Structures are given as C-alpha cells and as structure tokens.
Amino acid sequence: MIELGVNIDHVATVRQARRTYEPDPVVAAALAEQGGADGITFHLREDRRHIQDRDVEILKATVTVKTNFELACADEVVAICCRTQPNWGLLVPESREEVTTEGGLNVTGDAGRVKAAVARLKEAGILVSLFIDPDLDQVRASAELGVDAVELHTGPYAIAGREDQKRELDRLAAAGREVTAAGMRLHAGHGLNYINVRDVAKLPDMIELNIGHSIVSRAVMVGMKEAVSEMRRILDLCAP
Numbered sequence: 001m002i003e004l005g006v007n008i009d010h011v012a013t014v015r016q017a018r019r020t021y022e023p024d025p026v027v028a029a030a031l032a033e034q035g036g037a038d039g040i041t042f043h044l045r046e047d048r049r050h051i052q053d054r055d056v057e058i059l060k061a062t063v064t065v066k067t068n069f070e071l072a073c074a075d076e077v078v079a080i081c082c083r084t085q086p087n088w089g090l091l092v093p094e095s096r097e098e099v100t101t102e103g104g105l106n107v108t109g110d111a112g113r114v115k116a117a118v119a120r121l122k123e124a125g126i127l128v129s130l131f132i133d134p135d136l137d138q139v140r141a142s143a144e145l146g147v148d149a150v151e152l153h154t155g156p157y158a159i160a161g162r163e164d165q166k167r168e169l170d171r172l173a174a175a176g177r178e179v180t181a182a183g184m185r186l187h188a189g190h191g192l193n194y195i196n197v198r199d200v201a202k203l204p205d206m207i208e209l210n211i212g213h214s215i216v217s218r219a220v221m222v223g224m225k226e227a228v229s230e231m232r233r234i235l236d237l238c239a240p
C-alpha cells in the first residue's frame, strides 16, 4: 500500500494572505491524519511565505504520523530541522523568485552543498530524502551520498500534454528502477492530483507520494478530512 504524505503548505498560504491566525495548518494536519494520511509534509521556506516557525514547533508536538520537513540546503533551516527532529528531512531547491519548486536538486553539480546538509541531518538522526528530477545521473549521485530515499519530481509529468505525459512517465519509471536498484526508498511528488496520480501510483516499487496543492484545493470545497480520504481511496485502488 502506498504511503500518502499530505503537504499542508497551502493551508498556510491562505492564512498568510491576511497575515492572520486562520486557517491553521496544525488543525489541517490533524484532519489529514483522520482522513488517512501516513505522513505530514511541511516546507519551511527561507522566505517564510507560508509555513512559519511556530507551525513547525506545534506540528512536531502534535502530529502522530510521520513528519516530513522540507527545506533548502541552507544553514538556518538545516539548524532548525536538526533541532526539530522530524522523522524525515527532504532537501529541495529553493529560490525567492519561484512561484513553487521548479526543478530538482542539482546533486551532480552542487554535491558539496548537498553533501554538507545531508551529513548534518543524518548526524542529527533524521532520515534524509532528496527531491530530484527523474534523471539517472542525479539518482546515482544521490545514492553516493548515502541518503535513505529519493523523491522524484513529478512536475514535468503533471503539466505535460497527452503526448508528452507518456514520455515523462517513462522517465519516472526508468529513474524509479535506478532508485530501487540503489537500495533507496522510491518517493514522488509535485503537481499530483486526483487524476494524474493513478499512473504514478502504479509505478513499480513506488513507496510514498507527497501531495499538497491538489488536496488543499479539494479541501477548500469538501474539507480536509474528506479530501484526504478521497485521495487515500484512489491510491488504495491503484496500488493495493
């Protein structure tokens, strides 16, 4: 059965639109758990555009399923992650100009910075995952760093037209085989929704999917518990 990580960033996006106290991502996380989430994912960005330090502290104290702390390879947030002690740290690229994460980590080109962040998280006893493009060289470079998982960036697949989506799915499948062969857990995420998730969930050896924006969008209409339950049911049908 595929593990579902629910990313609650965009509950905080709505709150930050008015710089107020609601909707609270901490409450959303509890409802996501009731809906069947196996993990709660949250991205403490350097620019704090959504998730705040206060959210991280309370999520650590209240979430009863896996916690997956997304962060850049930057000293400040790495230190916060080490202090927070989540189950997982997911290293992602980050730039202030981006609307959302654009590409995967450049593990081959920026190995020193990634390696340093990985070492600090592992020294703190945190399981480490790297968010990378479905590229065989990036997978191999990730394996050399001794990380516990790789999360394949499904963004290009998610935005591809019908003709290109098959090609992108094949890229994900090939990279997934390489991840599994290297002995790492195979995760995937970004831009997955209630339709396009099905083919990704069916990829061999897929262990975990991290999904946020589409679940939060659905939750605006039907509530977080129901939105997560619906995604849970789809995953259970695709990958029992």
Ligand SMILES: CC(=O)[C@@H](O)[C@H](O)COP(=O)(O)O
Binding pocket: 007, 009, 010, 043, 045, 070, 092, 099, 100, 101, 131, 189, 190, 191, 212
């Ligand atoms: C890495 C990824 O795809 C997301 O988990 C990340 O959190 C996206 O950033 P925003 O949530 O700020 O859109």
Ligand SMILES: NCC(=O)COP(=O)(O)O
Binding pocket: 007, 041, 151, 188, 189, 190, 191, 192, 210, 211, 212, 213, 214
């Ligand atoms: N790492 C991907 C994630 O946590 C959720 O991404 P999205 O579904 O919000 O695009």
